[in-house]
Amino acid sequence: xxxxxxxxxxxxxxxxxxxxxxxxxxxxxxxxxxxxxxxxxxxxxxxxxxxxxxxxxxxxxxxxxxxxxxxx
Numbered sequence: 001x002x003x004x005x006x007x008x009x010x011x012x013x014x015x016x017x018x019x020x021x022x023x024x025x026x027x028x029x030x031x032x033x034x035x036x037x038x039x040x041x042x043x044x045x046x047x048x049x050x051x052x053x054x055x056x057x058x059x060x061x062x063x064x065x066x067x068x069x070x071x072x
Contacts, residue, residue, distance in 0.1 A: 013053040016042075024050045 016024055028040045031054065039055040 010056045010058065011053060013051060016050045016052045018050060024052075028052065 016027060018024055022030075024042060028042060031038060031040050031052075037056065037059075039057075041053040041055070043051050043053070045051055
């Protein structure tokens with residue numbers, strides 16, 4: 001994935017199998033606890049299967065958009 005600006009998010013989406021012994025709520029809480037900067041979204045598809053979407057906004061030392069917008 002190529003980033004065009006620093007505001008874009010890195011995203012990943014996957015199906016979650018609730019039959020493996022962990023509930024969807026427990027899974028999302030575990031992700032949020034392990035990775036506090038992660039945004040976790042959930043939804044269900046037409047068949048009722050849960051889909052988990054995680055988003056990470058990259059953090060940079062300097063604001064690239066601000067630097068590029070400056071007039072030297």
